[in-house]
Structure formats: C-alpha cells, structure tokens
Amino acid sequence: DGSAATASRGPSGAAATLVERLLAPAGRADPYPLYAEAHRLGPVARIADTLYLVTGYQAVDQLLRDPGFGLYTMATGQGGDGPLDLLNRSILRANPPDHPRMRSLIGKVFTRRRVAALAPQVERAVDDLLDELAAERGPVDFMDRFAFRLPVTVICALLGVEARDHARLRPLAADLTEVLELTGPTTPAAETAAKDLAGRFAGLVAARRAEPRDDLVSALVAVRDADDGRLSDAELLGNLILLLVAGFETTTSLLGSGLALLLDRPELLATLHAATSAAATAPSTGAATAPSAGAATEPGTGDAAVAGFVEEVLRYESPVQVLTRTALVDGRSVADQPVPRGADLIALVGAANRDPARYPDPDVFDPSRADVRPLSFGAGAHVCLGNSLARLEATVAFTQLVRRFPAIRAAGDPVRRDRLVLRGLQSLPVRLGAAG
Ligand code: HEM
Numbered sequence: 001d002g003s004a005a006t007a008s009r010g011p012s013g014a015a016a017t018l019v020e021r022l023l024a025p026a027g028r029a030d031p032y033p034l035y036a037e038a039h040r041l042g043p044v045a046r047i048a049d050t051l052y053l054v055t056g057y058q059a060v061d062q063l064l065r066d067p068g069f070g071l072y073t074m075a076t077g078q079g080g081d082g083p084l085d086l087l088n089r090s091i092l093r094a095n096p097p098d099h100p101r102m103r104s105l106i107g108k109v110f111t112r113r114r115v116a117a118l119a120p121q122v123e124r125a126v127d128d129l130l131d132e133l134a135a136e137r138g139p140v141d142f143m144d145r146f147a148f149r150l151p152v153t154v155i156c157a158l159l160g161v162e163a164r165d166h167a168r169l170r171p172l173a174a175d176l177t178e179v180l181e182l183t184g185p186t187t188p189a190a191e192t193a194a195k196d197l198a199g200r201f202a203g204l205v206a207a208r209r210a211e212p213r214d215d216l217v218s219a220l221v222a223v224r225d226a227d228d229g230r231l232s233d234a235e236l237l238g239n240l241i242l243l244l245v246a247g248f249e250t251t252t253s254l255l256g257s258g259l260a261l262l263l264d265r266p267e268l269l270a271t272l273h274a275a276t277s278a279a280a281t282a283p284s285t286g287a288a289t290a291p292s293a294g295a296a297t298e299p300g301t302g303d304a305a306v307a308g309f310v311e312e313v314l315r316y317e318s319p320v321q322v323l324t325r326t327a328l329v330d331g332r333s334v335a336d337q338p339v340p341r342g343a344d345l346i347a348l349v350g351a352a353n354r355d356p357a358r359y360p361d362p363d364v365f366d367p368s369r370a371d372v373r374p375l376s377f378g379a380g381a382h383v384c385l386g387n388s389l390a391r392l393e394a395t396v397a398f399t400q401l402v403r404r405f406p407a408i409r410a411a412g413d414p415v416r417r418d419r420l421v422l423r424g425l426q427s428l429p430v431r432l433g434a435a436g
Pocket residue numbers: 091092093103155242243246247248250251254318319320323324375376377378379381382383384385386387389390
C-alpha cells in the first residue's frame with residue numbers, strides 16, 4: 001500500500017487487462033500487437049499492489065542487471081522435495097549466495113574453450129542431418145527432423161547422454177517446460193517428466209562417478225566430489241536437467257523461427273545463399289570441415305551475413321519471451337518506478353526487443369539493422385550460459401542450409417506451440433528442393 005503504488009494506480013487496470021489478454025489464446029499466438037500497446041503504458045506499469053509489468057528495453061536490461069532483484073522459488077505444489085523442485089535447486093532459480101557458487105562451478109566446466117572445441121562436431125551434425133533430409137523425396141517436418149535434432153545431438157554429446165534416448169527427450173522437455181509458463185498450477189505431465197529425467201541423470205551420474213569420461217556430467221561429478229558440500233546432489237541433478245532442457249528447447253525455437261522467416265522472404269534467402277556461397281572454399285562433403293578462411297573471394301562475408309540474420313531472428317522472435325524477478329531488498333526502482341521489497345515483476349523480453357525507443361520500426365524484420373543487441377539471452381548475473389553455443393549452432397545451421405538448399409520452400413502451414421513464454425513452432429513442413 002505504498003505511495004508509489006497509489007501514484008501509478010491509473011494505468012494499473014490497463015496493465016492487468018493487457019497481461020490477461022497476453023495469456024489468452026490469441027495473445028499467446030501473436031503477442032506483438034499487445035506489446036505495442038504495452039509500450040504506450042510506459043516502460044514499467046503496475047499490474048497490482050505488488051506486481052509490475054516491465055516492457056521497455058532499458059528498463060528490462062536494468063532490472064536484469066540489478067542485484068537487488070532475484071528469482072523467487074517456483075510453486076510446484078510438491079513441498080520442496082518433489083521432482084519438479086529440482087529445478088528450483090538449479091542455477092536458473094538461485095539467488096546469492098547459492099547463485100555465484102553454482103555459476104562459478106558450472107562455469108569451470110562449461111567453458112568457452114569447451115564450446116569452441118565443439119565447432120567441428122556441430123558442423124558434422126548439421127551436415128549429417130542435412131544429408132538425411134536431402135535423401136527425402138516428399139515434404140519433411142523441419143522442426144522434428146532438424147530444429148530439434150541438432151541441439152539435442154549437441155547437448156547430449158556435451159553432457160554424455162546416449163544418442164538412443166534422443167527421440168524420447170522432445171516430449172519430456174515439452175512437458176517439463178510447461179512449468180515456466182505463467183499459467184498456474186503445474187501439470188501431472190510436468191511432474192512425470194521431471195521424475196523421468198531425474199531418474200535418467202541419477203543413473204548417468206552413478207555411471208560416470210564409477211567410470212569418468214570426457215564429458216560434462218563427469219566434470220560436474222568431479223567438481224561435486226572434490227569439494228563435498230559445495231554442490232549438493234539435488235543441485236547436481238537440478239542443473240543437469242536444466243542444462244539438457246535449456247540446451248535444446250530454446251535453440252529448437254530459434255532454428256524454426258529463423259527458417260519460417262526465411263521462407264516468407266525469398267529475396268533474403270537468395271541474399272544469404274549468395275553470401276554463404278561466396279564465402280565457401282569447397283562444397284560440403286559431409287566431413288567435418290573447418291569453416292573456410294583466407295582462400296575465399298570474400299572471406300567471412302557469409303559468416304557476417306548469417307550472424308546478422310541470427311541476431312535479428314533472436315530480436316524479432318525471442319525464444320524466451322518472458323522472465324520474472326522479485327525485489328530482494330528495499331528501496332529499488334526500475335525506470336524511476338519504485339518497487340517495494342517482495343514485489344514481483346514480469347519482464348517482457350519479447351516486448352523489450354521491439355521497443356520503438358530502442359529499435360526504429362521494431363515490427364519490421366530487417367537483418368541489416370545496426371546495433372542489434374536483443375535481450376533474448378537475458379542480462380546480468382543469470383545471462384545465458386549457453387549463448388555462444390546457441391549462436392554457434394544457429395550460424396552453422398543456417399550457413400549450410402542456405403548454401404546447400406537455395407530452393408527450400410514451405411510445404412504447408414507451420415503449427416505454433418501454444419505457449420507464451422517459450423515461443424516457437426511445433427511443426428514446419430518444408431520441401432528442400434534440389435541441392436544447390
Ligand atoms: C539462462 C535463453 C540456449 C543454458 C538463460 C536465460 C535466458 C536464456 C533468457 C536467463 C534466464 C533468467 O535470467 O532468468 C536462451 C536462449 C537460447 C539458450 C534464447 C537459445 C537460442 C542455451 C543453451 C544452453 C543454455 C544451448 C546450454 C547448453 C543456460 C543456463 C542458464 C541459462 C545454464 C542459467 C544461467 C544462470 O541462471 O546463471 N538462457 N538460452 N541456454 N541458459 Fe540459455
């Protein structure tokens with residue numbers, strides 16, 4: 001009941017209505033017109049006494065970087081030690097002092113070097129998947145046959161999860177991530193998925209503890225065992241589940257949204273094809289070839305064009321649309337709006353990325369925009385640990401895709417997942433056409 005709350009009483013009805021409309025089926029399907037309305041309420045709007053809506057680019061950035069704001073424990077209805085509560089033990093939901101402790105432990109094994117070393121494996125995985133698709137005569141579902149398989153292959157190789165489990169992981173992750181939507185009580189399917197994943201990882205942890213390999217699970221087990229108590233068993237499991245799910249749910253969306261945008265823009269497809277072909281020294285052979293350097297006519301042109309495209313896809317169709325925070329201390333404010341301790345904030349990352357004060361004509365998809373810095377990987381203490389891996393996968397994927405299949409086209413209507421927070425496609429039928 002603070003004076004700040006009273007001062008912004010006016011817009012609160014509008015913000016509350018807007019959030020309701022966002023959560024309704026039409027809003028989930030296309031939130032962007034509602035984001036445009038949200039910007040008219042100002043960068044921060046009060047939804048209720050202790051609930052705020054943050055939509056401005058600067059405001060979301062400031063909120064995510066301010067250590068005075070943190071995560072609240074998700075209500076799982078499981079009393080703190082059910083399978084879904086493992087996610088609350090992960091780095092994603094942790095506050096200081098747990099967060100910096102886990103972040104430095106996981107950072108020790110999830111290094112830039114480990115990611116950079118994955119480049120040849122990512123190239124090979126992309127080539128193999130595209131070879132399989134090239135052999136198909138009829139239409140194929142790009143989501144199932146590529147957008148899901150690439151990230152799941154890469155993250156499983158990194159973690160050391162057996163390839164034969166891959167197909168089962170897509171529905172499991174989809175069930176589990178339902179808990180990240182803002183739509184209330186967790187479903188039994190999410191609980192079953194969490195239990196299943198926890199069981200798989202418990203088995204894997206035991207196996208790697210007995211016989212370590214050169215994978216992330218072994219490395220995390222070693223870190224855990226070297227200094228007992230610094231990473232509890234629940235934290236180890238929670239973080240492994242998080243790494244697996246964070247490793248592909250979002251990257252799958254990035255790949256699917258990117259291709260859908262390309263299919264709608266044949267001239268852009270042609271431009272990217274020209275750029276990637278000019279930059280290539282040799283046609284793809286299916287072997288693990290390093291990216292071309294030096295010998296090409298215009299070295300790096302294709303990489304820069306594809307990288308710019310990927311950043312604009314991230315801005316335009318953020319795979320994570322919403323982040324939440326809570327005020328951990330008194331006396332904070334966001335964009336000059338005082339926020340009392342204990343108040344919760346809904347940060348619309350997808351809206352921030354389309355803030356007209358930050359990006360002119362924000363609803364236009366334009367890969368040649370200057371200074372694109374989407375907030376799609378978050379910012380501050382929790383900034384995505386996998387962002388360089390996700391960018392690597394997407395640039396390699398789109399480079400090879402447009403280079404090999406310049407005639408790729410839609411073969412039916414895409415089907416969108418019915419989600420607000422984790423935005424992406426469920427299926428995207430395509431015909432690859434003749435290889436270029
Ligand atoms: C955190 C997005 C891919 C691992 C985050 C956050 C965002 C995000 C927005 C911050 C959450 C918050 O502040 O509350 C994305 C997107 C991806 C992607 C859009 C793909 C396009 C990946 C990959 C991995 C990964 C490939 C791992 C292999 C993580 C982890 C965190 C995280 C471990 C937690 C970091 C922390 O809380 O300190 N991601 N992510 N992500 N992401 Fe990603």
